[in-house]
Amino acid sequence: MADAVLPAARRSPLAHAADRLAAVGRDTGGALELSELPLLTQIDVRLDPKGAAADAVGLALGLQLPAEPDTVVRAGNLSVLSLGPDEWLVLGPPGSRQDLESRIREAGGDEPVSVTDVSAQRTTLVVSGPRARDLLAHGCPLDLHPRAFRAGRCAQTTLARAQVVLVAPDEPGGGFRVLVRSSFAGYLTDWLLDAATEWRA
Template identity: 40%
Template structure:
């Protein structure tokens, strides 16, 4: 009998996609743990309970990113955040958040398999992103550890600037191939 069991969590929609040749390299950041966190930081205990678990306060400035240890926390909305954990770390963190929050009005959701993160590395990242997104990527208005939710062509994306040149782009699983194809073509067109 054929053994049909396989590890579903290790399948990516980007398996087999060919990286472009040009001024920007594309690579999938595999198996990042992702947690969507919602709650009210303006009143009640939510903010301080979460702070005690994460090691710091969630970012309250719109469209910014903070790092605590190996956790990266993105502002998604005034009452919504995204937490990136190392591979496999999301389950334990979710348990600890839920245990600490108890009955506090909040929501902790595992969205690890809902999104895919594409790493863009290279000096032309800003120009490639500008081919499909209307945000201003000039260094005077988009800086390191700033993030923004927008759309790249038809794909809803979360763009995170890592340092002066590099970006991570998070996209929904079902849009990953579309986004990769668009980015790869933009990179190769610019190189041509």
């Protein structure tokens, strides 16, 4: 009998860039910090926001699904991003996919609910430090001033022409989360590293 084939362990698309990302903080004297949040669980959820499933799913996740597009709700180690009138992206820690999927599907009951694991589709870069907004402004068309893009906001936009989901820092001085498709992660990392040289100490 043939040996069972075990699935290959997932590897972050930016595992090879960890040292270069970490060096930015040192090279810029702390003006910028770049890092990756690898292998986050990402579940795309679509349902009727006015149906019974919306409240039930929110209850199962311990939060209320954000009703306003381009907003974020957080509870514990979960974040839920509103990507449209009937679409949300649930972000959880690595390894939580099965639990989150089960909770969402069970809460949805007989209601029409789409639950799709998109964890492998994107990775997450964190851009923080006093110059984080300036760095991102070099390649992003959004107004990133704190009055316009503040805590609790997110947006589907472009950064250096790559499609991303950008999440505002939780608090002043916190880091921006940049969710980028895995196939563009290396390109965007190279762009960020190059743009960061402006603030080299």
